[in-house]
Amino acid sequence: MRGDTIIVEDHHREAAAEIAPVILLKIEATPGKYTISVAGESGSGKSETATAIADALAEKGVKSIIFQQDDYFVYPPKTNDRTRREDIAWVGPQEVKIDLLDEHLQAFLDGAGDIEKPLVIYEDDYVDSEVITTEGARVAIAEGTYTTLLDKVDTRIFIDRDYEDTLAHRQNRNRDASELDAFTGNVLKIEHDIISSHKPRADIIINRDYTVDLPD
Numbered sequence: 001m002r003g004d005t006i007i008v009e010d011h012h013r014e015a016a017a018e019i020a021p022v023i024l025l026k027i028e029a030t031p032g033k034y035t036i037s038v039a040g041e042s043g044s045g046k047s048e049t050a051t052a053i054a055d056a057l058a059e060k061g062v063k064s065i066i067f068q069q070d071d072y073f074v075y076p077p078k079t080n081d082r083t084r085r086e087d088i089a090w091v092g093p094q095e096v097k098i099d100l101l102d103e104h105l106q107a108f109l110d111g112a113g114d115i116e117k118p119l120v121i122y123e124d125d126y127v128d129s130e131v132i133t134t135e136g137a138r139v140a141i142a143e144g145t146y147t148t149l150l151d152k153v154d155t156r157i158f159i160d161r162d163y164e165d166t167l168a169h170r171q172n173r174n175r176d177a178s179e180l181d182a183f184t185g186n187v188l189k190i191e192h193d194i195i196s197s198h199k200p201r202a203d204i205i206i207n208r209d210y211t212v213d214l215p216d
Contacts, residue, residue, distance in 0.1 A: 001070040001120040008048045008055075011210040016052035018212040019157065019204060023053070024060055026155060027138060033109050034139045037147035039202070040159030041195050042188060043166030049159060049206065050143035057139060065137045067104060069144020071118045071127075072097045078125040084187060091190045093146045101142060105152035108140045145191065148198040158202035163188035165208055 027034045038050045047068065054064040073080055073096055084090050097118075104115050112134060119130040134140075148156050163185075199205070205213040 001068055001122055004047065004068075004070065004122065006047045006051055008052050012045055012048040012052040013056070015049060015206050015210045015212050016056040018214065019053055020056035020060065022204070022214055023057065023139075023155060024062065027062065030154065033111070033137070034155075035105050035109065035153045036139060036141045036155045036157060037150055037153045038141060038143040038157045038159070039145060039148040039195070039198060040161060040206075041163055041166060041192060042145065043163070044159040044161040045166075046143040046145070046159060049157070050141045053157075054139075054141060062139060063137045064139040064141055065108070065132060065134060067101060067117065067140060067142045069096060069101065069142065069147055071120050072101045072144070073120065073127075076120055076125045076127050077122055085183060088186065088190070091187050092194055093149060096144070096146055098146060098149055101147075102150050102152050105140055105142060105150065108134055108137075109152060145195055146198075148195075148201050155204065156202045157204045157206065158199050159206045160199060161208050162192050162196070 023034075023036065036050075036053070038046050038053070040046050050066050054066060057064055070077075075083055075095075080095060100118075104117055107115050114131050114133050116129055116131045119128045120126075121128055142150055142153065147153070148158060203215055207213065
């Protein structure tokens with residue numbers, strides 16, 4: 001999403017350093033390309049963790065591309081916020097074109113050289129498009145609240161931090177005052193109930209303190 005701010009900190013890199021060796025072993029055992037999802041609640045550090053994992057893999061010579069779920073919302077951010085306020089039942093996976101993101105992951109796995117995807121322009125409240133090249137990429141990382149629901153994923157990572165844990169992070173990334181009001185607090189509670197139920201689908205858990213539970 002154009003206009004987003006991603007600040008990768010030491011705890012993101014430390015978690016990625018634990019995860020990368022596991023992913024590298026899986027990549028070596030998998031012919032062709034590989035896909036990862038990084039999911040969690042708003043402000044849990046999904047974008048930062050995905051970037052840190054991509055950097056850790058790059059240090060070992062494995063190139064990644066990142067798909068942000070924020071680009072796949074049905075409506076651009078400010079319109080989506082208004083739609084939620086008109087009908088709070090809109091909150092949930094239906095807000096996102098999960099099927100389209102899955103299609104793009106499948107295209108990556110099938111060896112597509114270029115993929116045309118949505119691109120959200122935050123300030124303009126507009127969804128444009130962009131073409132990303134997959135040249136040289138062995139891994140695609142999809143990050144976002146509901147990416148654990150994607151089908152075309154080899155390893156699912158879940159950040160186990162709730163909306164109370166993530167308040168400071170959301171304040172640091174605040175794009176609009178409405179994102180921190182009482183209504184948004186209700187949205188985050190609804191999202192918590194939905195997203196926390198996805199945790200059992202994950203292969204790797206990043207805990208509240210950014211320690212990592214890896215598969216046996």
